Amino acid sequence: MSVTNEPPHPVRDLSPEALREHTATALGRARERSVALTDAVDDGELTRQHSKLMSPLVWDLAHIGSQEELWLVRDVGGREPLRPDIDDLYDAFQHARADRPALPLLGPAEARAYVSEVREKSFDVLERAPLEGSRLTEAAFAFGMIAQHEQQHDETMLATHQLRRGEPVLHAPEPPPRRMGAVAPEVLVPAGSFSMGTSVEPWALDNERPAHEVHVDAFALDVFPVTNGQYVAFLDGGGYSDPRWWSEAGWAYRSEHDISAPRFWRREPGGWWRTRFGVHEPVPEDEPVVHVSFYEAEAYAAWAGKRLPTEPEWEKAARYDPATGRSLRYPWGDDEPGVEHANLGQRHLRTAVVGAYPAGASPLGVHQLIGDVWEWTSSDFSAYPGFAAFPYREYSEVFFGPEYKMLRGGSFGTDAVAIRGTFRNWDYPIRRQIFAGFRCARDLRPDERS
Structure with missing residues (x-):
């Protein structure tokens, strides 16, 4: 509809x-x-x-x-x-x-x-x-x-x-520091329908169209993407050696390729280090984790007693304004992204710490939904009701199916012209070289459903 x-x-x-x-x-x-x-x-x-x-x-x-x-x-x-x-x-x-x-x-x-x-x-x-x-x-x-x-x-x-290997050749200023105080770790996204996708965004691509009503049950969502520090707890707690947290496909892939940490990470005396565009540095605790596959994100969520959000859940948290009942273009409103809203456009060659962009929060109080890291969701890539391929089938239609998982929100390497609240990205669940992280969701307990 x-x-x-x-x-x-x-x-x-x-x-x-x-x-x-x-x-x-x-x-x-x-x-x-x-x-x-x-x-x-x-x-x-x-x-x-x-x-x-x-x-x-x-x-x-x-x-x-x-x-x-x-x-x-x-x-x-x-x-x-x-x-x-x-x-x-x-x-x-x-x-x-x-x-x-x-x-x-x-x-x-x-x-x-x-x-x-x-x-x-x-x-x-x-x-x-x-x-x-x-x-x-x-x-x-x-x-x-x-x-x-x-x-x-x-x-x-x-x-x-x-x-690539070798000395750093790309340079950029550091992202902003945290600009807000402590907040609750998660928010409640209320039950109800919202307008998903778009029929009016002039440069929206075919898989974002058309706008349609989607009902989402109430759920809780992390305010911030999962940080490196949180992910280290999963690593140090034996998360990569315990098949309980992994799907069958994820455990098979982890085992076959001997994956034991996010890509570009290495354990050294004194803690975890990473390589970032030729720079070897300690892993910063307060930045969103990046270079993890869907399978790793899924395993962390299970270990944490949570799950990955579905694609409709992610978009509702990013766009729904309960005061007006309207879906916004971006979490912060309808204005184009500014430097105060999000970490985009290769302006910085890294993710910003969580809490660095309070002006970019959604009406429900979810932060850094746009920029920093692409966020894995649990949904497969599929067409919206009423989808029509344009201007060619190979842009989206040939990729529909369970082989691809959906990513939303863009990364620090995504330009503003190529991201919005409706933009959809997809990739194989094994991908780790992309600038992907995640945040967790959970179903509400009976005492929270009031």
């Missing part, structure tokens, strides 16, 4: 000139980040595969340009193809990541020249295209889709940087 109590969106109220400027800014911010991530290393590092889980950085760069050419230059702009000969090389469905280094890829100089030429033509299309008349051009959707696509690959490239 579709619903109408959705928030307004500022893009819909922009004049055509202002919309073009807004869109150009989003595209420009993405390109600045792509350049920074690829200019940070030499050509040898660009073409090397740092992990079989990831593509060479130079593949990501040219793929960004290829997708932009396909959608903006050729489709929206109706222009002649620039490099039809490389379409298959940079089709993510044609070649597995592990196989991409063996392909005849564009070299660093050629890739940079290609993406620059594509961007010049895209900006010309943006200046000339009517931003109405079709679903692709309405409210500059195709341009917003490409800005999001580039930022998503920027986050992928950031994960590749985390996997």
